[in-house]
Amino acid sequence: MAATIETDKFYVEKEEITLDSDDEFVYEEVPVEDDSVPPELEEDLDAAVRTIREANEDANARVSRELLTKPAVIQKPEVVDDFVRNFLIRMGLNRTLDCFQTEWYELQERGLLGYTDIGTVPDVYTRNQELEDEIDFLKKETVKFRNAALKAKETYVKLRKERDFHRMHHKRIVQEKNKLIDDIKRLKRHYSQYAPNMEALRSRYEAAMKEKMLANLERDRAVSQVNGLQSTIKGMEGLSGIAPQPPSSEEKPPKGPSHRQLLLERQRKAQDVDGDVKNLPENFKRFPNDSEFPVDTGVNPYLNQVKAPPGHVTRTGGFRLSNTFIAHSHPISGVALHPRKQILATCSDDHTWKMWAVPSGDIIMTGEGHSDWVSDCDFHPAGSSLATTSGDSTVKIWDFSKAACVHTFTDHTAAVWSCSWHTCGDFLATSSMDNTAKVWDLNSLRCRYTLRGHADSVNTIEFLPFSNTLLSSSADKTMSLWDARTGLCAQTFYGHLHSVNHASFNLRGDTIASCDSYGVVKLWDVRSVAPMASFEVGPHPANRLAFDPSGGVLAIASNDSIIKMYEIASGMVQALVGHEDAVQCLCFDRSGEFMVSGGSDSTVRIWS
Incomplete structure (x- = not known):
């Protein structure tokens, strides 16, 4: 063991070196025997040689294995004092090492340490x-x-x-x-x-x-x-003094004169009356086939046939969806009901118009001829023909008896938005995007008047029933009343802040309803030219509106796919939900029993 320990560290181990020497090996002399082999062993000589060779191979393998496994230096376990010293040296506890060695050797000299205390460290534990x-x-x-x-x-x-x-x-x-x-x-x-x-x-x-x-x-x-x-026979009999004979039991009594005959009677009675029709300009040119405007009598025979619904408050929410059918392949832009039959006309952006039986929805006729979207349609008061307007700037008249277009008016220079028949059936009014409206004569097949005055597109035009008064609505935010006999503007309504999409009379003709592109609806008094009420159904545009025959309910077609029913007396608004896209048009039947609507979802829906 090292005497002094300063900086270097030493590990004390006991090593035993084994010396492989042959000096102590005792050799035994083997005597030489006779080389003769007994006869009985001659047969096993080969087996004995093979056995000896195998024994030598086993011995050589054992020796080589011992040489490989037996190390030259054998490491033995440490004793307790060497283990402690090595631990203290390894940890650098030099003063502890000095104290340990002093006490250890002192105890060892006194014989106070037993064999177990100075023996090897039991590494097995x-x-x-x-x-x-x-x-x-x-x-x-x-x-x-x-x-x-x-x-x-x-x-x-x-x-x-x-x-x-x-x-x-x-x-x-x-x-x-x-x-x-x-x-x-x-x-x-x-x-x-x-x-x-x-x-x-x-x-x-x-x-x-x-x-x-x-x-x-x-x-x-x-x-x-x-x-x-x-x-005529009755009139002639009355003039000749001959009493009319009662009809036989086989003959049915006549249903009475038609509205056309009533108008002719009024014209004959008013021939001696000086009306506004005779006050024409000096440069007014008459054509041989020009029609005469009937005299305004202010009488609407349909008012006597209208019966107000029993409860106005419940009538707004009384309509329910009764039938739905797909009418066109594109959005529907206009609907119109036949004046006397359960027939519906529809027009669409697919360039066609169609006629349907309502409420069954069976198709009757299809008209093709316009080269662009068809914007509006209206039945002739007699129900024998149909007028259509289109984005191709034309107005077409379709005769049902011929199942074809009988005439096309082409004087408009831009898309035509709407059309409306005069009650007499001889005149047709149309409105266009060229900022004008026109009055057409169906007998002379020419434009009688061009109504100029709006500063923007004229969106709709409508005749007051049994009157020569026209109502137009325009994108210049105004509405105007026109005299169809002279083509002059009689009154203009101001109040809307956005484009007026539609305006319509009630059946009495004393109230006008209008709607604009921001969903604002206004009611106007025709006599005082002042607004009566204003309310909003927006912010979606209101596309079209219509009075029911009683004049107590206003239906509004909105761009949010909902029809708003406005009760004029109470101001209550009910919603009819059914369309899947914007509602573009709607109309009531003459009795007010049901309503028809068309929308951008290409469907017609009947509410009853």
Whole structure:
């Protein structure tokens, strides 16, 4: 062991060096025997040689193994004092080392230390502790891995079951898919056989409905002629003093003169009256076929036929959706009801107009001829023809008896928005994007007047029933009243802050309703030219409005796909929800029993 320990550290170990020497080996002399081999051993000579060779190989292998495994220096366990010294030196506890050596040698000299105290350090305890710790750790790891394996096994079983279920479900879906594909192919083959028959039946049905409508029109025309002849006969009998004979039991009494005959009677009675019609300008040119405007009498015969609904408050919410059918392939821009029959006309952005039976929704006739969207349509007061306006700047007149367009007016220079028939049926008013409105004469087939005065597009125009007064609404935020006999503006209404989309009279003609592009609706008194009420249904634009025949309810078509029903007396607003897109147009039937609306969802909806 080192005598002094200052900076260098020494480890004291006992090492034993073994010397491999042959000096102490005692050799034994082997005597030489006779080389003769007994005869009985000659046969086993080869086996003996083989055994000796194997023994030598085993010995050589044992020696080589001992040489490889036996080290030249054998390390023996440390004794207690060397173990302690090495520990103190390793940790740098020099003063503790001095104290330990002093006390150790003192106790050793006195004989107070036993063999167990100065013997070797029992490393097996430390090794056992390490092994026990490792065993505990491995046990914990074993439990952990066992739990993970069980969990993985459960997951595997679950995934296998799910795989089997999905595989079975996939097989079933594939079978159903194949079955559906077979059914579809079979149905396609079946449908391909019936498609020509369906087309033939459809064309025959449309032709039959057209013939039925034409027959009804011819019947109405014949009845009107018979009524006129009977009235003429009665007049002649009255002049000649001959008492009229009562009709026979086989003959039905006439239904009375038509509105056309009533107008002619009023014209004959007013021939001696000096009206505004005679006060024409000196440079007014008459054409041979020009029609005469009827005299305004201020009488609307339909007012006597209108019965107010029993409860106005409940009437606004009394309409319910009763029927819906897809009328066109594009948005519907206008609807109109036949004056005497349950027939509806619709026009659309798909360049066509159609006629339908209501409320069943069976198609009667389809008209094609416009080269652009059809904006509006209106039935002739007699119900024998239809007027349509279009974005191609034309106005077309369609005769139902001929099932074709009989005339086209082309004087407008921009898209035509709306049209309205005079009650006499000889005049048609239209409004256009060219900032003008025109009055057309259906007898001379020319434009009688061009109404100029609006500074922007004229969106709508409407005749007051049984009157020569026109109402126009414009994008210049104003409305105007016009005299159709002179083409002059009689009054202008100001108050809207945005483009006026539509304006309409009530049946009495004393109130005007208007709506603009911000959803503001106003009611106007025609006599005082002042607003009566104003309310908002926005912020979506209000596209169109219509009074019910009683004049107590106002229906408003809004761009938010909702129809607002406004009760004029109470100011209450109810909503009719049904359209899936903007509501573009609506109208009431003459009795007020139902309402028809059309929208951008290409559907017609009937509310009753």
